[in-house]
Structure formats: C-alpha cells, structure tokens
Amino acid sequence: MFSLEVSGLLGLIVLAFNIYAIIKIVQSSAGTGIKVLWVLIILLLPVLGLILWFLLGPK
Template sequence: MGLEVGGLLGLIWLIIVIWAIIKVAKSSAGTLAKILWILILLVFPLLGLIIWFLLGPKGD
C-alpha cells in the first residue's frame, strides 16, 4: 500500500510543479525572470515551489 500512496503523492506533486511552470511561462515577467523561476522550480522542486508561491510573478 505504501508504494501506491507514494506514487499518487508523487504524481500530485508533479502536476503541481508543472502547473507552476505553466503559470510562470504565461506570466508578464521578463524572459530572464521566467527562465530563472523555471530553473528554480526544476532544480529545487519543494523549496522552489514555496518561494514561487511567496515571491513569484503574480500577473497572468
């Protein structure tokens, strides 16, 4: 049972990170800022997502 729960949580986490990357790509931030945010989200998924929620680009 542990493997199924871990797999489901991993899938949910992956969906959240992909959603954040799409939000960054669609934001009105500059190209360099977008690239940096996406790299942060990819390299540091947990910490990057927390920082992005607090400090990331807010515009659509």
Template sequence: MEFILGFIVLVLDIWAIVSILSSGASTGSKVLWVLLILILPVLGFIIWLIAGPKSARSPA
C-alpha cells in the same frame, strides 16, 4: 502512497511552470523560476507560491 504524492508534485510543478511562462515577468526571471522549480520541485514550488511572478491576468 509515494506515487500519489509524486504525481501531485508533478501536476503542481507543471501548473507553476505554465503560470510562470504566461506571466508578464522578464525572460530572465522566467528562466530562473523555471530552473528553481525543476531543480527543487517541492521547495521551488513553495517559494514560487510566496514570491513568484503573478499570472498575466488583469486585476478584478
């Protein structure tokens, strides 16, 4: 069971990091968000979901 939860956290963190790097945020912001997710994987991901930079997609 722990393996499945760990794998899910890993996949979500990778998705968040890719989204951060493709966002229009400044380089400094990107670095801080990625560090937050690497240091605190679960909490960092949750904080990023709430307050993180949005992806580079144009609004629909």
C-alpha cells in the same frame, strides 16, 4: 506496499503542481531572465521551488 502508492500519488500531485506553476510562469508578464530563473528553480528543486514560487512568485 501501501507507502509506495502514497509516495507515488504525492509525487504525481507535486508533478501536476509543478507543471501548473511552469505554465503560469511562462504566461506571466515578467522578464525572460526571471522566467528562466523560476523555471530552473522549480525543475531543480521540485518541492522547495514550488513552495518558494507560491510564496514569492505571483503577486
């Protein structure tokens, strides 16, 4: 039962970071195509997409 609470909490943390990343992407000055690509990556691959955006996205 404890593991369910931890995974739920980790899922909530990942969701919060994904929402933050998507907001930052939409507010950025990048082109529309790049924004759409990053949002799709984050939506389709939540953890990996977030890591990739953190490493490669913001300059």
